[in-house]
Amino acid sequence: MKTFSKLTMALALSTGAAGVVLAPPAIAQKKSKEDTGPKMSPDALKAAQTAQTALAAKDVATAEPAVVQLETVAKTDDDKYFAAALRYNLEQIKIQNARAANPNAPVDETGLAKPMEALLASAKTPAAEKGKLAYQRGLLAYNGKQFPTAIQFFTQARELGYTDSNLGLQIAQAKVGGGDVPGGLADLQTTVQQMNTSGQKAPEDVYRYGIARSNAAKLPQTMTWLQDYVTAYPTAKNWRDVVVTYGLSSNSIAKLDDNQKIDLFRLLRSTKALADQNDYLEYADDVQRRGLPAEAAAVIKEGQAAGKIPAGNTLAKSLLTEATRAAAAEGSLAPLKTRANAAANGKLAAGTADAYLGQDNFTEAAALYRVALQKGGVDADEVNTHLGIALAKSGDKAGAKAAFDAVKTAPRSGIASLWTAYLNAPTA
Template sequence: MKFVSTMALGVALALGGAAIVGVAPAVAKEKAEKPAKAKSYNLSKPVREAVAAAQAALAKGDAATAQASVSTALAAATTPDDKYVASSVQYEIAAKSNDQAKISDAVDGMLASGVAPADQQVQLYAVQGKLAYNAKNMAKSEQALQQAVTLGTTDPDVYALLVEAKARAGKPAEAITMLETSIAKQKAAGQKVPSEWYGRGIAIAYGAKLPNETERLTQAWLADYPASNNWRDSLITYRDLHKLDADYNLDLMRLMRTAKALKGERDYSEYAEAVYLKYPGEGKSVLDEGVAAGMVKLTAGSNFKFMSDQAGGRVAADKADLASASKAAKASATGKSAAATADSYLGYGDYASAIDLYNVALQKGGVDANTINTRLGMALAKAGRKDEAKAAFAKITGPRASLAKYWMIYLDAPAAA
């Protein structure tokens, strides 16, 4: 499906997709920013001597001797201080050559010693989680990154990678919860949330068939990044995860059209087929827009040409009937004819007449108020009456409340090219 290709595959995964290299310098930077208080360690004689030899060799650039000496220190280590210091020196040596396996062992050793300084532990757990992720050990990665979060990390990359670790460990709901926590923290700090975060979260939620989570993330994404392509992906994804009746699907496509999110022959064909007979004015204008956009060709014998000719041939008579239909609708005992006539006016872009008749339909009753308020909100939005449109959308309950929310997001953040 197009959503998967444009979102899941096309997105540069800022949520941990890139390989993690240079872990040692990153930790060194963290340490430089938050220097730990000097602490004395009580080392056993064998460990003290081996560590001293390793550090001396490291200072001379003799990596082989340094490694041999630190291996001796690690083997002789029996106390927490012994294990922490020997592992710290192992870390220094491994960092010189960026030996990921030895860096991982060293970090594990420092944490397992139980005496790593409190201000260092959050960085150590973050590195442990990143290294485990690279090694495809998702259980270890998730546990370590979660601990870094628990200890108060402010690094958004840790949250992002934890999202990915949970997703790959088969915990999509937990991954989305963590992502939304990270988004909230990012916004609370006054920082813009990367579009890729939303993209990855939507891909996770969509892949796991989590409709509520997908809806929340697409709506948050559109509020921050209201590009027309994003509108299309969001609304198509919403539709794929819900069973929409024909009227609801048509109203969703009307929002897609408004957001300039109709793409390709399939979108225009589906829309036109839904309206060209019942609302010929709307059908003709949709097809004309498709032609102007270069996405529809009225080739002789094609379905597009047939629909365009059928709709075009009905427009004059249909428009001529609207005045009398409007008068009859206002005299009717129920609001059904008023709603139907308002729909026709909406298709012709006569929003003032549509608004008038939708209100008549609501007053007379006998119609589905949620459907009428949806279309009243559309007409008001297209007429530039934003506050009134929001008021109409706010009255909608049930399944259509989701579509109403997308419309209200559009009113505040119109689609960008």
């Protein structure tokens, strides 16, 4: 009796053909309880044995015509099963040889598709292996940018019970690659939530992929991706990337005025994500021109202490001197507070609260922001943003979230969302 050794399938794929006994046709036709081997026609058996021996020796020149012969004469289900399995092995060896000959050259793997599909369709392929096989066929299609085909086989793999941790992500990416960006990203968000809920944290690259694709398509879900990213990975670098993406670059999501940018700089300061002297100097200059000298001076001093602003930077020295002088001239805010409480509208209260916020007097700032909202006549979204910042800095997370939730209009709603993400992040 002739025996096939284990058929080495690529990517840990097993066809279940290990140790299968190929009996001569006359014996294979017997109808007995012991007769459990494959039923192969004589010509197919001969070609299969020749191919199997050649493949074991990686003798492609001998294996190729034997496999072709097997494919030509295959009649029974077993004939066709082994024809597909041996073709798969042959194509895999060709790929390995091509890579060994030129590791840097692209390799054509399309020859694997037909035998993989034949094995999937074969009743002789063990059911336990079909899910893995469908997944590998999906990968082959995905790598070839055949996204509808990739979705087909990835979905089939899932239906067959295959549970690779990347399967959901790959289906979503295939949808995006195929043009269904909203649908693919919706699936991706669901998969990320499932991974995080199960304790298997979604990789950073998944969030960056979601941000990039959503932003390129101008989808409103971009804000959710930005928030989720810094909540999951709240590093200083990530915070800066997210904040800059939202509103501090020439091609940012939102087009902000200087007053709105200040609140993003404040977020960068709170997350220790101000990167270099340019960040510190732009921030300080913005708040100085806004009439908040105490905050400008504090920012310059922090940049110098952190080594981000060189000691000899003349612009920093000039800003610090001007801010220090203006802060001294400003004096006590108590008289303004009294007038603000007695005013007919909330404008003075909001302005005085801003000054208290710049001095890091968060308690007085929060109280006056509430007065401003009560009296009216102010930009409620701006005041609620600043109230949220004051409460966040004072440690009142619940109050801060409520204030940020009250900000309804873009682009301030996006600023408020990022501050909410700061409160939700583990380092907040």
